[in-house]
Amino acid sequence: MHETMVAESLLATISDEARKQNAKPVSAKISCGMLNAVNDKVLCFAFDAIAKGTSCEGIRLEIEHKLMQGQCKKCNERFDFKLNCPKCPKCDNEEFDLLPDAPLLLEQIEFEME
Amino acid sequence: MSRKIDVGKRILSANERYALKNSQLLGEQKKLCLNMISSPGSGKTTILARTIRDVKDKIKIGVIEGDIQTDLDAERIKATEAPVVQIETGGSCHLSAAQVSGALEKLPVGDLDLIFIENVGNLVCPSAFELGESGKIVVLSATEGDDKPVKYPAIFAKSKVLLINKIDLLEAGAQVDFDVERVRADARKLNKGIEIFPISAQTGEGMNRWYDWLAESTKNLQGD
Numbered sequence: 001m002h003e004t005m006v007a008e009s010l011l012a013t014i015s016d017e018a019r020k021q022n023a024k025p026v027s028a029k030i031s032c033g034m035l036n037a038v039n040d041k042v043l044c045f046a047f048d049a050i051a052k053g054t055s056c057e058g059i060r061l062e063i064e065h066k067l068m069q070g071q072c073k074k075c076n077e078r079f080d081f082k083l084n085c086p087k088c089p090k091c092d093n094e095e096f097d098l099l100p101d102a103p104l105l106l107e108q109i110e111f112e113m114e
Numbered sequence: 115m116s117r118k119i120d121v122g123k124r125i126l127s128a129n130e131r132y133a134l135k136n137s138q139l140l141g142e143q144k145k146l147c148l149n150m151i152s153s154p155g156s157g158k159t160t161i162l163a164r165t166i167r168d169v170k171d172k173i174k175i176g177v178i179e180g181d182i183q184t185d186l187d188a189e190r191i192k193a194t195e196a197p198v199v200q201i202e203t204g205g206s207c208h209l210s211a212a213q214v215s216g217a218l219e220k221l222p223v224g225d226l227d228l229i230f231i232e233n234v235g236n237l238v239c240p241s242a243f244e245l246g247e248s249g250k251i252v253v254l255s256a257t258e259g260d261d262k263p264v265k266y267p268a269i270f271a272k273s274k275v276l277l278i279n280k281i282d283l284l285e286a287g288a289q290v291d292f293d294v295e296r297v298r299a300d301a302r303k304l305n306k307g308i309e310i311f312p313i314s315a316q317t318g319e320g321m322n323r324w325y326d327w328l329a330e331s332t333k334n335l336q337g338d
């Protein structure tokens with residue numbers, strides 16, 4: 001699955017930061033939208049496998065999935081988009097814009113203190 | 115004790131760099147590039163071969179064929195005499211922008227109006243990898259079930275066009291249970307602007323509206 005490629009980019013980015021900080025990473029927070037097709041277990045498995053023997057071996061990944069957002073055309077309310085109930089929760093209007101999906105982001109790295 | 119550092123960096127950036135390069139190259143030369151995505155067997159290659167033959171006097175088409183292991187699809191495109199470059203992904207479930215960048219170098223891009231990319235058969239992974247294309251085309255065939263937009267929303271949300279293929283199987287008396295209107299409604303909920311063309315790549319039914327869309331899209335791009 002394509003999680004391997006995500007894991008590779010992730011490993012490269014975290015290793016880079018670790019070098020800059022001159023510290024050992026213990027965990028990393030990632031966030032992504034609904035449309036990125038990232039499976040948590042597959043990503044963690046792939047990451048563990050390629051991180052063996054690197055400064056990132058054994059670090060914990062936390063993955064947050066962000067729902068897609070809709071914005072009501074009538075009252076401007078922003079809300080979590082649900083396919084089975086696609087309307088504004090505030091005014092019931094069915095006319096809304098679907099906002100762009102959240103990108104795949106490396107949000108935060110936690111490092112060991114000396 | 116530990117300390118936390120906020121990073122806020124986008125992942126997938128290696129792929130995005132190549133995607134940007136591809137889209138710049140295509141943009142400079144004003145070439146339309148469409149990334150075709152579906153499950154295996156929905157009819158991508160059949161649609162491409164028929165489209166190339168039917169519009170060849172109007173639109174010059176080249177094809178990038180992604181296939182996991184074989185060059186069978188590339189051979190089918192070659193038979194139409196359109197230029198084709200094959201990418202064997204060797205097991206990977208999607209094409210990457212780097213692979214497409216290499217393929218674009220081998221195609222006679224300057225002589226073409228339109229480049230199709232046939233992605234690896236898969237509704238999930240290819241949708242997450244931008245290739246630098248002008249737009250995505252999702253193909254759903256009548257035998258796959260009308261619940262697919264609900265189950266795989268990403269690709270329907272991101273596509274410019276939905277081709278509902280194999281509608282010849284829905285003629286009266288057929289044994290296929292597939293509600294075109296349901297697919298249309300669900301896809302529109304995810305993506306208001308999506309163009310939807312029910313077609314049969316086998317009989318040619320409905321293909322003219324698709325060809326008109328292609329002609330208009332290439333003209334719009336080259337005109338401005």
Ligand SMILES: Nc1nc2c(ncn2[C@@H]2O[C@H](COP(=O)(O)OP(=O)(O)O)[C@@H](O)[C@H]2O)c(=O)[nH]1
Pocket residue numbers: 152153154155156157158159160161187235279280281282283313314315316317
């Ligand atoms: N009945 C019918 N069969 C089709 C149609 N389009 C493609 N097929 C058949 O579906 C099978 C898979 O087609 P192919 O183009 O190889 O699908 P791909 O894997 O998406 O490239 C082939 O046996 C085609 O002949 C269609 O419109 N109607």
Ligand SMILES: [Mg+2]
Pocket residue numbers: 158159160187232
């Ligand atoms: Mg094919």
Ligand SMILES: [Zn+2]
Pocket residue numbers: 072073074075076077088089090091092093
């Ligand atoms: Zn509202």
